Amino acid sequence: MSSIGTGYDLSVTTFSPDGRVFQIEYAAKAVDNSGTVIGIKCKDGIVMGVEKLIASKMMLPGSNRRIHSVHRHSGMAVAGLAADGRQIVARAKSEATNYESVYGEPIPVNELAGRVASYVHLCTLYWWLRPFGCGVILGGYDRDGPQLYMIEPSGISYRYFGAAIGKGKQAAKTEIEKLKLSEMTCREGVIEVAKIIYKVHDEAKDKAFELEMSWVCDESKRLHQKVPDELLEEAKAAARTALEEMDAD
Amino acid sequence: MATTMVKENNAGPAQLLGPESASERTLYPYVTGTSVVALKYKDGILMAADMAASYGSTLRYKSVERMKSIGKHSLLGASGEISDFQEILRYLDELILYDNMWDDGNSLGPKEVHSYLTRVMYNRRNKFNPLWNSLVLGGVKNGQKYLGMVSMIGVNFEDNHVATGFGNHLARPILRDEWHENLSFEDGVKLLEKCMRVLLYRDRSAINKLQIAKITEEGVTISQPYALKTFWGFSAFQNPTVGAEGSW
Numbered sequence: 001m002s003s004i005g006t007g008y009d010l011s012v013t014t015f016s017p018d019g020r021v022f023q024i025e026y027a028a029k030a031v032d033n034s035g036t037v038i039g040i041k042c043k044d045g046i047v048m049g050v051e052k053l054i055a056s057k058m059m060l061p062g063s064n065r066r067i068h069s070v071h072r073h074s075g076m077a078v079a080g081l082a083a084d085g086r087q088i089v090a091r092a093k094s095e096a097t098n099y100e101s102v103y104g105e106p107i108p109v110n111e112l113a114g115r116v117a118s119y120v121h122l123c124t125l126y127w128w129l130r131p132f133g134c135g136v137i138l139g140g141y142d143r144d145g146p147q148l149y150m151i152e153p154s155g156i157s158y159r160y161f162g163a164a165i166g167k168g169k170q171a172a173k174t175e176i177e178k179l180k181l182s183e184m185t186c187r188e189g190v191i192e193v194a195k196i197i198y199k200v201h202d203e204a205k206d207k208a209f210e211l212e213m214s215w216v217c218d219e220s221k222r223l224h225q226k227v228p229d230e231l232l233e234e235a236k237a238a239a240r241t242a243l244e245e246m247d248a249d
Numbered sequence: 250m251a252t253t254m255v256k257e258n259n260a261g262p263a264q265l266l267g268p269e270s271a272s273e274r275t276l277y278p279y280v281t282g283t284s285v286v287a288l289k290y291k292d293g294i295l296m297a298a299d300m301a302a303s304y305g306s307t308l309r310y311k312s313v314e315r316m317k318s319i320g321k322h323s324l325l326g327a328s329g330e331i332s333d334f335q336e337i338l339r340y341l342d343e344l345i346l347y348d349n350m351w352d353d354g355n356s357l358g359p360k361e362v363h364s365y366l367t368r369v370m371y372n373r374r375n376k377f378n379p380l381w382n383s384l385v386l387g388g389v390k391n392g393q394k395y396l397g398m399v400s401m402i403g404v405n406f407e408d409n410h411v412a413t414g415f416g417n418h419l420a421r422p423i424l425r426d427e428w429h430e431n432l433s434f435e436d437g438v439k440l441l442e443k444c445m446r447v448l449l450y451r452d453r454s455a456i457n458k459l460q461i462a463k464i465t466e467e468g469v470t471i472s473q474p475y476a477l478k479t480f481w482g483f484s485a486f487q488n489p490t491v492g493a494e495g496s497w
Contacts (some may be wrong), residue, residue: 069350093350097343226352 013127023131024124027153030133031080035209036166036200037066037136039077042189043182045217046139048077048228049193051166051201052210067214067226068212071096073106074140075214075224079166080153081133086203088136088151092116101216106237109140112155113149121155141222170198177197194235195242234237255382274378278330280304282315283454285326285385286418286444287395289409290437293465294387297441299449300474301456302331308456316462318469320345323359324462327367328413329401330344332380337380340369347405357387359395363405368433371403383413412444415452420444434463446477 008014009022014023050066058068062226065078068089076092095115097109115137124128131153138149150163157245175196184192194211201209213232216224226236267292280302287296302310315334316326319341327334344365348357357365363386379401387396397407410424421443432440438461447453457479479484490496 065352066320069352072346072349099477101339 002116002240011125011127012129012131021104021124022156024154027131027133028135031135031153031165032167032169033064034079034081034166034207035136036164036168036172036197037079037135037137038162038164038176038193038196039139039148039150039160040162040179040181040189040193041139041146041160041176041182042184042186042217045141045146045186045189045215045222046148047186047189047213047215047217048075048080048137048139049195049197049213050077051168051197052212053206054106054208054210057208059082061210066212069140069214069224070104070112070140072223073216074112074138074144075216077137077139077156077214079135079137082188084132085134085136086200088120090133091119092138095119108141108142108144109138109147110144110150110159112140113138113147113151117151117155117157120151120153123154124153136161137165139216141223146217155158165230167202167206168197171200172196186215186219187231190215190231191235191238194232194239198236198239198243199246211239266325268403274376274403275330275333275381278333278381280309280331281381281454282313282331282334283452284412284414284420284448285315285328285383286420286424286441286448287326287387287396287410288395288424288432288437288441289387289396290432290434293389293394294396295434295437295441295465296326296385296387296462296464297445297459298326298328298462299445299455299457299459300457303453303454306453308454311456311458312358312474314460314471316460316471318464318471319386319388320348321356321468322464323357323386323468324364324412324464325362326387326462327382329383329468333380334384336382337366337420341365358387358390359397360390362386362388363395363397363399363445366399367405369401369403369452370399370402374402377496385413388464392466397449404406406473415448416444416454418453419447423447429430440489442477446479449477449479 003197008016019218022225035053037050042110048067067075069075070092070213076089087130096107108122134153142148148160149157151157161181164172199210213227215227260339278309280303285298295462296316298315300313301308317338319325373381381432396411399405399413410428412420427440445459451455460472460474460475
């Protein structure tokens with residue numbers, strides 16, 4: 001996959017002879033080097049989880065939020081350069097409040113995904129801007145039910161049942177495919193997401209990590225919020241036991 | 250990403266242009282609500298307002314809710330221009346939304362909302378483009394009761410009982426005499442109803458359809474609309490013109 005750009009990779013406004021824009025691919029590498037972020041669509045809502053790799057033991061747990069609410073009914077989990085992610089979230093919040101003030105209803109999730117994707121894509125069109133070095137998983141609950149979107153640094157956005165980005169995305173995708181999402185409630189989904197993140201976490205390469213999870217579902221009254229503490233602890237405990245059982249084999 | 254402040258129309262250039270340019274600032278109120286009365290009681294705040302919105306001297310709209318809950322801890326009642334009240338509710342909606350999106354366990358309390366409203370009202374007044382309202386902001390947070398008022402020129406204060414408009418003249422004297430600390434819910438409601446009854450008799454823009462709202466640590470409850478019992482059987486009202494100059 002890694003081919004040397006040699007001259008065609010200096011600007012995002014340059015195509016290579018085989019039709020690739022290398023700068024965008026390099027931006028995607030920034031996302032691949034960050035902690036895993038996954039999102040799943042259960043039958044009654046969305047669950048998102050982030051493997052927050054802890055850079056220093058001095059950091060306070062609970063700081064450095066990677067999942068942000070974009071409006072009452074939707075939220076975004078960010079992978080890649082955190083500062084770039086903040087900018088995307090700010091733009092998404094602004095689009096959401098603007099839509100509501102004009103049309104009088106909360107922004108539909110597909111509309112929001114489209115606007116965020118356009119914004120990310122915008123930054124791949126001009127030589128004086130660099131592409132965003134972050135991928136975003138957007139989960140929301142509107143009139144058409146729960147929806148999950150993923151927006152990549154190239155500006156591509158698709159709708160998913162389950163999505164994963166970051167270091168362990170291949171392994172995470174395999175695990176997600178094993179789940180029967182259409183029969184799962186979000187309560188069960190939270191446990192599964194925790195299990196997957198613990199499983200794909202590479203103990204050898206990265207020492208410590210903090211699990212951050214959020215949901216938007218019927219149980220949370222269709223509001224995007226952090227998973228309640230007791231459920232989070234329950235999920236972490238279940239994930240640890242599942243890991244131990246695996247190691248015991 | 251800061252909370253967007255007042256997004257008002259820029260009145261500057263239009264004012265300087267001359268007689269043809271449209272006036273872009275509020276000169277008079279059109280659809281108005283009358284008094285709001287509120288008091289602190291044992292568990293929180295009680296607030297009462299009728300459901301009328303007058304169009305000048307016409308009692309045009311009779312199902313207007315002039316009290317709304319703001320976030321988890323506050324209750325806002327307004328008199329004056331109803332469209333400006335709706336605009337204020339939009340600003341507060343955005344303020345509360347951004348506050349909720351932090352998802353950090355903290356939330357704006359009544360003191361903070363009152364401060365925000367004071368800034369908004371005062372800044373608008375300084376641009377000669379006021380929001381034509383008198384606002385009553387009450388709430389409870391962490392056991393602390395709070396009751397305050399902001400006027401259209403930005404005058405703000407906190408007290409144990411407040412009222413707007415006619416309520417200042419008719420209700421507050423009653424409250425000054427009869428309010429005391431730790432009123433029970435029933436006594437608080439009785440006292441508010443006494444004030445509202447006087448206003449109903451004497452304020453021509455009041456109607457006999459009111460709501461009483463209560464805010465405590467648990468949350469906000471706004472009652473269904475109901476009517477007060479009135480008594481018109483005074484002997485002086487029988488043959489009202491007897492003895493009057495020029496009557497027969």
